[in-house]
Amino acid sequence: MIEGMPTDWKRDDLVSYMRQLYAACLTAEGRPAEAIPLFEEAHRAYLSHAPEGYSLRELYLRMGDAYDQVGRLKDARGMLGAARDEVIKNEKLDAQAALQVRERWARFLLDHAVPGQPDFDAAETEFAFRVTQAGNRPWIEAAQAHAGLACVALARGDIARALGESRQALADLDHAQGFYDIRIQPRIWLVRSAALRQSGDAAGAREWAGKAWEASRVYDVESADSIRLAAAARRL
Secondary structure (H helix, E strand, C coil), X not given: CHHHCCXXXXXXXXXXXXXXXXXXXHHHCCCHHHHHHHHHHHHHHHHHHCCCCCCCHHHHHHHHHHXXXXXXHHHHHHHHHHHHHHHHHHCCCCCHHHHHHHHHHHHHXXXXXXXXCHHXXXXXXXXXXXXXXXXXXXXXXXXXXHHHHHHHHHHHCCHHHHHHHHHHHHHHHHHCCCCCCCCHHHHHHHHHXXXXXXXXXXXHHHHHHHHHHHHHHHHCCCXXXXXXXHXXXXXX
């Protein structure tokens, strides 16, 4: 499909968006290096020819995710931070779009910080904020926020809290309604696996890791980090 699209992005805004969407699919299945040139071309096109009322938030979010996956952390921070700034400026605090962007920003901070660092504390604050704003609504964002807090607890060595937060993440996942990226499921399952492993429940940890591994093998390319991480967790 992508080969048949016009090369002149200025001819059709829909073509520009479809290229961006294709790049997002590449990133999601574990091919971020292939996606980045498409994202960067989309960014240049939108900056010079953005449709009226178009928000760059979604593009910033997806580009930041791709940069993070290939280790371009400065670029990832810039894009994800810009996406967060946009939602804070333009969305209600409890809007689902705002919670989605802020979760990815918090996950980025947490992945590249350790307890005691400002980014680590900022990540915990963001996750806690999302729990409060999501409330009792059946949104996937609530499950993600509790999974994030479980990761915070694990990093601090608070196993009891990690077990509780990961258990709540699973409960929220089971009750989540609406459309969301199915890859969120194995990500949360791996958090539960890590909490169980730290608690001494090796069998339970392997069970959840195996479930995540099987799902990621369906969704993602063989070289994807999701499969690698789940496979490693199964062996522990």
